[in-house]
Amino acid sequence: MTSTATDQLSSYNPATGEIVGSVPTTPPSEIKGIVARSASAQIAWRNLSAAERADIIRPAGQVLQDRAEELGELLTLEQGKPLGDGIGEVRGCGERLSDEVNEIADAVKPTILKDESVTSSVRYDSLGVCAAITPWNFPILMPHWMVLPALVTGNSVVLKPSEQTPLIAQAYADVLNQFLPENVLQVVHGEDEQGKTLVEADVDLIAFTGSKAVGQKIMAAAAGGLKRLILELGSKDPMIVLEGADLDKAAQFAATNSFRNCGQVCVSTERIYVQNSIKDQFVERLIEQSKQFTVGNGMDEGSTLGAMIHEEQKAHVVSQINDATSKGAKLIFGGESGERSFLSPAILVDTSHDMDIMRTETFGPVACVTGVASIDEAVDLANDTEYGLGAVVFGEDAQARHTAGRLTAGMIGVNKGIGGAPGTPWVGARQSGFSYHGGPMGHRQFCQVRVISE
Ligand code: NAD
Helix, strand or coil, X not given: CEEECCCEXXXXXXXXXXXXEEEECCCHHHHHHHHHHHHHHXXXXXXXXXXHHHHHHCHHHHHHHHCHHHHXXXXXXXXXXXXXXXXXXXXXXXXXXXXXXXXXXXXXXXXXXXXXXXXXEEEEEECCEEEEECCCCCCCHHHHHHHHHHHHCCCEEEEECCCCXXXXXXXXXXXXXXXXXXXXXXXXXXXXXXXXXXXXXXXCEEEEECCHHHHHHHHHHHHCCCCEEEEECCCCCEEEECCCCCHHHHHXXXXXXXXXXXXXXXXXXXXEEEEHHHHHHHHHHHHHHHCCCCECCCCCCCCCECCCCCHHHHHHHHHHHHHHHHCCCEEEECCCECCCCCECCXXXXXXXXXXXXXXXXXXXXXXXXXXXXXXXHHHHHHHCCCCXXXXXXXXXXXXXXXXXXXXXXXXXXXXXXXXXXXXXXEECCHHHEECEECHHHHHHHHEEEEEXXX
């Protein structure tokens, strides 16, 4: 939670309302100059090899690990998630950093293609200045996810983190800037005005993770300069539970993936379709699994769910629950509103697609269960969405695998979550994404591909 005084962006603890700290707000009039300095700094940066750039950044991984507890606490104070999760997010970025910079450097080695008459070198060169605009739900991981590939591929970066979590994003940039040349990574702080001004400035690539609505605005604004775009947007991920599924495992997954980080995860399970014959047994188990969560201040030992990011987000979730119950859904567990932005995890059953909660991203701790008569009905309903980030199917292996193949999402898990093998991209379909991240395919999205043939 934040407020912008004239020249300071203050960050508040969502659990207590207390101020955590503040950063100077970037005047929009200064953004053009920041981007110009970024472009100048990029010239020497791009002339290094990717391996040299990786080596420069590598020591930041150890610093993040050494400071994981301190930075994790800052993250929790600012964003609300339990302290263990905050520390884990920082430590994870630090632990993986060295391998990640190696993977990115490997991904941009030229590819050689040839036949008897021509040899072509497909090169993955830098694009220039990358604007990286990030959300608050994983407030160090999301900047890390963009800044690292942008830098190692030879771009300079202007990071505009969420106005809800500026402190941890600034701390992350400060760690990298212990090792980077001046102006290769700069930070712009502020709200949508600063984001909009950055998009309109002379940047070459806009890497954005956030809501669909803002993604659409950015795409429109980028059209004038045909700026390159990577958009990772919202979703309404479905889960299908078939006869033959391990119901304990399915219920455990459903509870965890609906409620972790208070449901403020782009691949949260937001809709659950269960075959009618097993629905009651599944719901019984889901209730049992849901009892394991303890809602409280993220800094308190024992809290497994913290406060939501702010009261507006909670109000959106509560209004979707109320709309659903007014149209026939039953609230059978939780949903109690605490002080500020606290909300206990909720289970709704008998939800249907005429309810807003089955169509518009919730981004809150709600599990919505809908009974279906057949696999065909489950597939039709799961695909009945404008989004398409993740989806999961639980069932007997062969049937679950076949059903997964009929879903239109970008990443689909069979009897597990959506996480793929190392090297797989993070990819959304339809209005959940435009371009993608991660793995060699994703890293190359930060590059200008050029072909030299002789
Ligand atoms: P948001 O879209 O409100 O804000 C994201 C960022 O965009 C912030 O830094 C904000 O200041 C900036 N912004 C706002 N208006 C802008 C404009 N006109 N031009 C440029 N920048 C602008 O999103 P949020 O509330 O911070 O995050 C939640 C959303 O992020 C959810 O929809 C979630 O699904 C999505 N998300 C997606 C993924 C993914 O991988 N697809 C990952 C994490 C979060």
